Amino acid sequence: METTREKITGQVKVSQADLGEIKNISQYKEKIEQFLTAKVTEFLEAILGGAILLESSDIHIEVEEEQVKLRLRMDGILNDVMVFDFKAYKTLLSRIKLISGIKLNITDRPQDGRFTILMVANDQAAAKGREEIVIEIRASTLPAEYGEAIVLRLLNPKGLIEVEALGLRKDLVEIFKGEIKKPNGMIIVTGPTGSGKTTTLYAILKRINSPEIKIITIEDPVEYHLGGLSQTQVDAKKGYTFASGLKSIMRQDPDVILIGEIRDLETAEIACQAALTGHLVFSTLHTNDAAGAVARLVDLGIRPISIAPALNMVVAQRLPRKVCKKCVKLVSPSPEESKKIKDGLNGVNKEILPSSFLKASFKIPRAQGCPDCNSTGYRGRIGIYETFLVDDEMERFILKSPSIVDMKELAIKKGMILMHQDGLIKVLEGITTIEEIERVTGE
DSSP: OGGGOOOBTTEEEEEHHHHOOOOSHHHHHHHHHHTTTSOHHHHHHHHHHHHHHTTOSEEEEEEOSSOEEEEEEETTEEEEEEEEOHHHHHHHHHHHHHHHTOOTTOOSSOEEEEEEEEEESOHHHHHTTOSEEEEEEEEEEEEOSSSEEEEEEEEOGGGOOOGGGGOOOHHHHHHHHHHTTSSSEEEEEEOSTTSSHHHHHHHHHHHHOOTTSOEEEEESSOOOOOTTOEEEEOBGGGTBOHHHHHHHHHTTOOSEEEESOOOSHHHHHHHHHHHHTTOEEEEEEOOSSTTHHHHHHHHHTOOHHHHHHHEEEEEEEEOOEEEOTTTOEEEOOOHHHHHHHHHHTTTSOTTTSOGGGGSSOOOEEEOOOOGGGTTSSEEEEOOEEEEEEOOHHHHHHHTTOOOHHHHHHHHHHTTOOOHHHHHHHHHHTTSSOHHHHHHHHOO
């Protein structure tokens, strides 16, 4: 592997030809074990390259009392891969720190860094400059009881998808298409970390991106690279924050602005002002549901009189796993499952429901498990959503500073389908299972 790697601090070059076939955790473990006693550069390349081939989102290296554990987060779930000794761990830690720009001599406090992987399909393709994927890695070290824990976040541009591939119902696709055509206002996507908020926003940006409009983003970090956009990254050490960056962006005459996350009052105020002065603003918030977005903005210090006219649409989302197509089994639901589905979808517009549900009997998927899905029964993820639009009635309601419960009641009255209900619809469509929907929604 040494011959295919550029010796540049901050960049690692990995050839897929050196890794061979890695389709599951078992093959990944075997491959890493081959490089366990090799050079640390080759060992790290095997860890990184295999994780990319498995489409993992995070690599976790955790120090225990007598060994070090390697785990991968795949489809939102952590999977144990293998354990190795402290000697290999120490050289690996030093290598990761070196290429991430993290100080090697500091071990008693958290540090963050980043580096780049250049993944090539094979040596021939690399020579022709084809089939190269640039993947940003965000590195984090944290002092723990027995050593420093390492988490590597893989920001793979392959995750950039079309709006239609997000998992939106047909009625939501039409709502999205209408809202993103508007010249001004704010669209907020909410959900916890790792729920696919940025992916949704970039799918929208990809749809509206054209030479006629100027789109500027400010993110922490830039997760996807999309041609035609001006993408900027916050740098707290240099004083370039979301708030200060937004002030500069406003002087660049943009038509569309993407704010990675609204975290503080100043950022929220500028975002609202931008939405009210002829800009289309996209951003994310950390709330549990769509109705909580308004309360969160009020909690940050924004007055309802500024929120109501600025807000166009709020979207909340989660990412349940999809059942593996190679081993899934369709079964008749148990009486308990049937009751859950019927009670959960009670009152939902019949036009939205799958035709199979309206019949006397219906079937739902049951996760099984095979080598292709690491014996989990699941492979890939799909979005489930709840969305409400801010029309005149909703705008007047927001001015009253309503509670989250009252906001939710009005949104449902106006036709909002809850995430849990959207998930049950996807169960009926054979995409995921009831267990997955209950896991991600907590219902």
